[in-house]
Amino acid sequence: MQTSTSWRSFRMAAWLGWLIESNWTDPFLFAVYSIVKPLSGAAILVIMYGIITQGNYDSALFPYIYLGNAFYIYVGAVMTGVSWAVVDDREHYKTLKYMYIAPIYIPVYLLGRGVARFITGSIAVFITIAAGVLFLKVPLHFADINWILFIVTLILGVVMLALLGLLLAGITLTVARHEGFIGEATAGVLYIFSGAVFPLDVLPAWIRPIGYFMPTTYWLELLRRSLVGNVAQAFPTLANFTNMEILGILLGLSIFFGVISVQVFRYCDGIARERGLIDHTTNY
Amino acid sequence: MSNSLAIETQNLGRIYKLRGSKKETRKELVALQDVNLTVQRGELFGLLGPNGAGKTTLIKVLTTLLSPTSGWARVAGADVHAEPNLVRPRINMVSGGESSGYGLLTVKENLWMFSQFYGAPSKEANERIEALLEMVGMKDRMHTKSSDLSTGLRQKMNIVRGFLTDPEVLFLDEPTLGLDVGASRDVRKFIIEWLKADKERTLLLTTHYMVEADELCDRVAIINKGKVLACDTPSALKQRLQKDVTFEIETSPLNGLTPQMMEEQPEVKKAALTDIEGGARWKLSLVDESALARVFNLFAQKDVKVMNLNKRQPTLEDVFVDLVGRSMAEEESNERSQ
Ligand SMILES: Nc1ncnc2c1ncn2[C@@H]1O[C@H](COP(=O)(O)OP(=O)(O)OP(=O)(O)O)[C@@H](O)[C@H]1O
Numbered sequence: 001m002q003t004s005t006s007w008r009s010f011r012m013a014a015w016l017g018w019l020i021e022s023n024w025t026d027p028f029l030f031a032v033y034s035i036v037k038p039l040s041g042a043a044i045l046v047i048m049y050g051i052i053t054q055g056n057y058d059s060a061l062f063p064y065i066y067l068g069n070a071f072y073i074y075v076g077a078v079m080t081g082v083s084w085a086v087v088d089d090r091e092h093y094k095t096l097k098y099m100y101i102a103p104i105y106i107p108v109y110l111l112g113r114g115v116a117r118f119i120t121g122s123i124a125v126f127i128t129i130a131a132g133v134l135f136l137k138v139p140l141h142f143a144d145i146n147w148i149l150f151i152v153t154l155i156l157g158v159v160m161l162a163l164l165g166l167l168l169a170g171i172t173l174t175v176a177r178h179e180g181f182i183g184e185a186t187a188g189v190l191y192i193f194s195g196a197v198f199p200l201d202v203l204p205a206w207i208r209p210i211g212y213f214m215p216t217t218y219w220l221e222l223l224r225r226s227l228v229g230n231v232a233q234a235f236p237t238l239a240n241f242t243n244m245e246i247l248g249i250l251l252g253l254s255i256f257f258g259v260i261s262v263q264v265f266r267y268c269d270g271i272a273r274e275r276g277l278i279d280h281t282t283n284y
Numbered sequence: 285m286s287n288s289l290a291i292e293t294q295n296l297g298r299i300y301k302l303r304g305s306k307k308e309t310r311k312e313l314v315a316l317q318d319v320n321l322t323v324q325r326g327e328l329f330g331l332l333g334p335n336g337a338g339k340t341t342l343i344k345v346l347t348t349l350l351s352p353t354s355g356w357a358r359v360a361g362a363d364v365h366a367e368p369n370l371v372r373p374r375i376n377m378v379s380g381g382e383s384s385g386y387g388l389l390t391v392k393e394n395l396w397m398f399s400q401f402y403g404a405p406s407k408e409a410n411e412r413i414e415a416l417l418e419m420v421g422m423k424d425r426m427h428t429k430s431s432d433l434s435t436g437l438r439q440k441m442n443i444v445r446g447f448l449t450d451p452e453v454l455f456l457d458e459p460t461l462g463l464d465v466g467a468s469r470d471v472r473k474f475i476i477e478w479l480k481a482d483k484e485r486t487l488l489l490t491t492h493y494m495v496e497a498d499e500l501c502d503r504v505a506i507i508n509k510g511k512v513l514a515c516d517t518p519s520a521l522k523q524r525l526q527k528d529v530t531f532e533i534e535t536s537p538l539n540g541l542t543p544q545m546m547e548e549q550p551e552v553k554k555a556a557l558t559d560i561e562g563g564a565r566w567k568l569s570l571v572d573e574s575a576l577a578r579v580f581n582l583f584a585q586k587d588v589k590v591m592n593l594n595k596r597q598p599t600l601e602d603v604f605v606d607l608v609g610r611s612m613a614e615e616e617s618n619e620r621s622q
């Protein structure tokens with residue numbers, strides 16, 4: 001009974017999320033959104049890199065930045081994919097209350113709503129990396145890829161991001177205004193502290209611990225290592241750790257944040273029921 | 285279920301904390317106060333009250349969307365606050381006057397999705413959807429994107445969503461709000477048929493249309509400012525006022541006849557007068573119908589002709605006025621001006 005409740009919550013939410021996300025009434029806009037946007041983001045980064053390093057694309061820093069930026073697409077996509085469903089259902093479709101009174105698990109439903117963004121995000125990540133390999137000489141050699149590490153890391157990371165999305169969804173539930181910014185803001189902050197486009201060592205020493213505490217830091221590091229091996233180890237931040245150690249840290253932090261997320265969501269859910277926020281619309 | 289009560293509340297209260305600007309001290313708004321209600325299985329129960337009375341708040345509490353601040357409520361045998369997961373599979377809810385739904389899905393897709401959230405087998409659900417859409421006269425719009433529906437049709441779709449999952453207890457918050465006369469009639473007819481088909485089905489609806497409550501409901505609770513003022517069958521509520529008999533009589537010009545002269549008659553309790561074109565309209569409260577003879581006598585003495593005579597049945601509106609001291613419309617304009 002419980003598994004079937006979870007499964008139908010997840011399955012139908014994913015179905016719905018996909019129909020909403022892939023609402024290609026305008027295929028051109030969809031292409032812009034899912035292909036041109038990430039590619040132009042990468043292009044800006046590459047040009048800036050070229051200017052700053054005076055065209056030193058052979059440095060290990062280049063794939064570091066390029067891959068970090070590419071995979072970072074998942075952070076925004078999955079986290080906000082989950083948390084945005086609250087805004088969407090509550091404000092736009094006015095269905096959140098009907099979801100709430102249905103015999104489903106709301107957290108599982110919200111996670112399901114994130115699946116579509118994961119899929120479109122994956123397309124964007126793939127295109128960005130493929131462009132990097134084909135046109136920018138990002139040193140990615142198929143034979144050298146540690147596929148097992150890559151897949152395990154990717155799955156673990158996406159689950160971790162989805163759970164962080166749940167945390168944001170909980171907060172979104174209790175905030176009646178400006179809820180749209182929460183996901184973007186969090187993704188922005190994580191971008192700086194997770195070593196996505198520059199190694200943590202660049203940051204002042206007193207700020208670095210924030211980065212060490214973020215699971216995304218280890219996740220991005222492992223993805224780079226699994227794809228381009230020792231290039232990633234050229235940076236001192238995590239060079240002393242083996243892949244397995246980093247995976248262990250990632251797992252530990254993911255569980256830690258996962259538990260926190262579920263607890264925060266429950267707590268916020270309670271607050272939302274107490275204050276009558278589940279069907280609250282701001283009419284903006 | 286051994287428990288024959290569909291809904292039961294005990295001293296149910298709900299206070300909203302209002303957060304204004306920072307300087308303002310926090311205010312509290314009592315939306316529900318000491319609500320004690322029991323609704324039997326199989327009943328069509330109405331909540332009748334003006335804007336801001338607390339009807340929606342009560343529905344939100346009963347459908348597990350809002351926690352009570354005092355007292356408790358049980359729906360379909362389970363506590364709405366402590367055991368929402370037991371309540372939810374057994375209920376459904378529709379609020380009128382809003383257009384909810386996923387605009388980019390068709391009517392059928394919207395409904396099918398909700399049926400799946402309730403775990404209904406897909407094929408059965410589709411058959412049910414078609415049958416229900418047929419009943420509300422929307423079958424031809426089944427494959428229309430719901431964003432292309434008029435507001436009224438969207439509301440009908442939403443109402444179908446409520447019935448689709450065949451809940452034990454269904455909550456309809458102003459189901460006919462914003463619907464035209466024909467659509468309202470369809471919905472009311474549909475409600476009655478749905479209840480008739482299974483004696484265990486329970487429906488609670490809110491309305492501020494007196495006639496709707498009177499026509500439809502087995503029992504009505506009149507609610508104002510968060511309090512239940514009376515709760516009974518419509519006819520019992522009206523009977524409370526029926527001690528006197530009220531007549532409305534239109535007459536030709538009065539030739540000096542005054543309400544005072546009328547009230548001097550022993551069996552006339554009250555006489556009120558309004559001028560109308562070419563004469564006057566009397567509103568007379570009589571001890572019983574036989575007093576009408578004296579009234580006619582008096583008219584004859586003054587050579588006043590009776591043009592029209594109406595025995596006035598008390599309405600729920602009269603019950604409301606009797607309980608609150610003001611008409612529902614007055615109560616609402618008062619609420620707005622606050
Ligand atoms: N979320 C909220 N926060 C603060 N006050 C609220 C909230 N929801 C409702 N109220 C207040 O509680 C009171 C009862 O509102 P409610 O919506 O239950 O009335 P109602 O009987 O459904 O009215 P209507 O006929 O207009 O739908 C009103 O004074 C309303 O302003």
Ligand SMILES: [Mg+2]
Nearest residue numbers: 339340341457
């Ligand atoms: Mg209401």
